[in-house]
Amino acid sequence: MPEVIYVGSDGTERRVDVPKGRSVMQGAIQNGIRGIEAECGGVLSCATCHVYVDPAWVDRLDPPSEDEADMLTNTAAEHEPGSRLSCQIEVTAELEGLVVRIPETQS
Amino acid sequence: MNEGLVILGASYAGVQIAVSARESGYDGPITIIGDEVELPYQRPPLSKGYLSGKVDEAVLPLRSAAFFEEQRIALHLGVAAAAVDRRGRTVMLADGTERRFGRLAFATGSRARMLPLPGNDLAGVHTLRSLADARRLVAAMRSAERAVVIGGGYIGLEVASTLVAAGCAVTVLEASDRLLSRAAAPPLAEFVTDVHRSRGVEIVTGVQATRILGEDGRAVAVESTDHVSRPADLVLVAAGAIPNGELAVAAGLACDQTAIVVDRCGRTNEPEILAAGDCAVTRQGGTILRLESIQNATDQGRAAGRVVAGREDEHAAVPWFWSDQYDLKLQMAGLVAGYDRHVVRGRVESGRFGIYYFREGRLIAVDTVNKPGDHLTARKLVASADGVTPEAVADESVDLRAFLKAHANAS
Numbered sequence: 001m002p003e004v005i006y007v008g009s010d011g012t013e014r015r016v017d018v019p020k021g022r023s024v025m026q027g028a029i030q031n032g033i034r035g036i037e038a039e040c041g042g043v044l045s046c047a048t049c050h051v052y053v054d055p056a057w058v059d060r061l062d063p064p065s066e067d068e069a070d071m072l073t074n075t076a077a078e079h080e081p082g083s084r085l086s087c088q089i090e091v092t093a094e095l096e097g098l099v100v101r102i103p104e105t106q107s
Numbered sequence: 108m109n110e111g112l113v114i115l116g117a118s119y120a121g122v123q124i125a126v127s128a129r130e131s132g133y134d135g136p137i138t139i140i141g142d143e144v145e146l147p148y149q150r151p152p153l154s155k156g157y158l159s160g161k162v163d164e165a166v167l168p169l170r171s172a173a174f175f176e177e178q179r180i181a182l183h184l185g186v187a188a189a190a191v192d193r194r195g196r197t198v199m200l201a202d203g204t205e206r207r208f209g210r211l212a213f214a215t216g217s218r219a220r221m222l223p224l225p226g227n228d229l230a231g232v233h234t235l236r237s238l239a240d241a242r243r244l245v246a247a248m249r250s251a252e253r254a255v256v257i258g259g260g261y262i263g264l265e266v267a268s269t270l271v272a273a274g275c276a277v278t279v280l281e282a283s284d285r286l287l288s289r290a291a292a293p294p295l296a297e298f299v300t301d302v303h304r305s306r307g308v309e310i311v312t313g314v315q316a317t318r319i320l321g322e323d324g325r326a327v328a329v330e331s332t333d334h335v336s337r338p339a340d341l342v343l344v345a346a347g348a349i350p351n352g353e354l355a356v357a358a359g360l361a362c363d364q365t366a367i368v369v370d371r372c373g374r375t376n377e378p379e380i381l382a383a384g385d386c387a388v389t390r391q392g393g394t395i396l397r398l399e400s401i402q403n404a405t406d407q408g409r410a411a412g413r414v415v416a417g418r419e420d421e422h423a424a425v426p427w428f429w430s431d432q433y434d435l436k437l438q439m440a441g442l443v444a445g446y447d448r449h450v451v452r453g454r455v456e457s458g459r460f461g462i463y464y465f466r467e468g469r470l471i472a473v474d475t476v477n478k479p480g481d482h483l484t485a486r487k488l489v490a491s492a493d494g495v496t497p498e499a500v501a502d503e504s505v506d507l508r509a510f511l512k513a514h515a516n517a518s
Contacts, residue, residue, distance in 0.1 A: 030170065031171065031173070032171070039405055043152075043156070044436065045479060047483055067436075067480070069480075070481075074484055
């Protein structure tokens with residue numbers, strides 16, 4: 001299982017094995033990573049699973065869909081170049097070691 | 108044994124109460140009691156992605172078993188609560204055991220309303236609320252050829268969309284004069300009706316089912332007040348939900364029918380007893396407000412959880428809700444009740460638009476179709492409503508987000 005590294009807003013790091021095919025959001029929820037709320041369960045309705053993808057990884061992900069991009073301009077925390085909704089990032093073998101930072105607020 | 112916080116209902120609201128109590132610093136014992144055997148799970152996909160096969164059962168749990176363990180939240184699953192003794196601070200469970208509590212929280216949710224129709228106990232007649240219901244419905248869908256959905260609310264329509272996409276002939280019978288009569292305003296309901304008809308669903312409004320006919324114990328047709336008998340090998344009764352507040356009623360807590368009356372922090376009239384989610388109602392002015400939504404379960408649960416930790420944070424979030432049907436993402440922000448004007452932003456024919464509802468010139472609610480970004484903006488606009496005019500909304504060249512920023516800077 002690929003390992004995803006979640007960095008909390010206070011800098012604490014959690015390394016979690018996430019099954020391939022699951023989303024970065026699901027990996028966080030199932031492992032109780034704080035700061036990712038995912039109120040809608042991953043159907044692009046709430047924008048409460050916002051993360052900042054580490055700059056080294058941004059270009060290695062498929063770009064956000066039009067709807068996701070649209071929602072990203074409306075997140076509670078500041079929008080940055082690495083901003084993504086973690087429910088839209090599917091974990092694959094290529095994402096082994098992916099680093100995402102969690103914003104201070106989701107709502 | 109086991110004082111501390113006891114939560115009845117392994118639901119969204121129940122889990123939220125537990126998590127928020129912990130996050131807010133409550134360190135005592137927490138026990139969640141639920142009558143289903145599964146780990147607390149997401150319900151919205153049951154009428155949407157789970158039914159169509161897009162969402163796997165493995166991703167339904169709200170949190171992992173390890174999470175509950177780590178947070179010292181004990182799950183007592185597969186057993187229902189049978190009675191609450193307020194004075195004795197004890198919950199009696201259906202298995203004959205008892206639990207003492209310091210604080211009690213009701214997060215018992217709601218159940219599908221079963222209509223008193225002759226034949227409603229036949230094989231092939233379904234309701235949809237739990238994962239067990241959804242599993243039965245998925246199995247039934249495999250061989251179903253003709254379905255009748257009784258009730259044109261969101262759940263009935265979501266299931267109808269999945270059934271028709273799976274090649275089943277579908278009729279929706281709605282007793283009132285339009286679809287979504289309790290949950291949406293006419294402009295959105297009309298659009299949704301048109302979409303379903305264009306996909307081949309027969310929508311019949313102003314007609315009530317009167318009887319389900321059976322052969323060899325299986326449903327074969329539904330009779331209704333329009334004197335038509337429609338063949339059906341699958342019948343879904345989707346006629347709304349009843350709050351599961353009976354134990355609170357029996358315990359003498361203030362209730363509105365079977366819904367538990369709470370304040371904006373989720374407290375009942377007995378301050379040590381809380382309630383959140385579908386089983387709870389609030390009084391807003393003179394009216395009783397009951398919201399069946401994830402947002403409400405989450406926000407009310409969060410407020411109640413904070414009360415357990417000694418904090419008082421009234422929740423006053425803008426209600427929001429979503430529904431997925433076909434390739435449509437319908438999102439509702441705010442409450443449309445009492446609107447006197449509505450403005451469409453964008454073209455309905457494009458399948459991506461918003462309907463903005465005003466009351467006395469003030470924006471009170473927004474429905475969007477395939478516009479998730481606008482929905483998020485809408486939630487903020489409804490929360491800080493002064494200044495948004497129908498004219499600004501109608502003009503697509505006006506960026507409502509920029510308006511929000513300008514508003515935030517000005518205030």
